[in-house]
Amino acid sequence: MYTKKIFIEITKLTICILGVLTLYISLASIINGQYALFSYLLPFNIAFVVWYHFRLNNISLRLFKY
Numbered sequence: 001m002y003t004k005k006i007f008i009e010i011t012k013l014t015i016c017i018l019g020v021l022t023l024y025i026s027l028a029s030i031i032n033g034q035y036a037l038f039s040y041l042l043p044f045n046i047a048f049v050v051w052y053h054f055r056l057n058n059i060s061l062r063l064f065k066y
Helices: 002-032 035-056
Strands: none
Touching: 002 035
């Protein structure tokens, strides 16, 4: 029972680390003028920010409630 909870927490932590890493790389690419890399990472950054916003506010990710 605890292994599933630990796996979920490790997955969330990994997503947070990767999200912050892509945000940092995007910021560095804008500063260095690499706009192609920024445009490539933009959808990942938007998805991470939306996911993290919902996680911080304890809101369900379901957009349409039946």
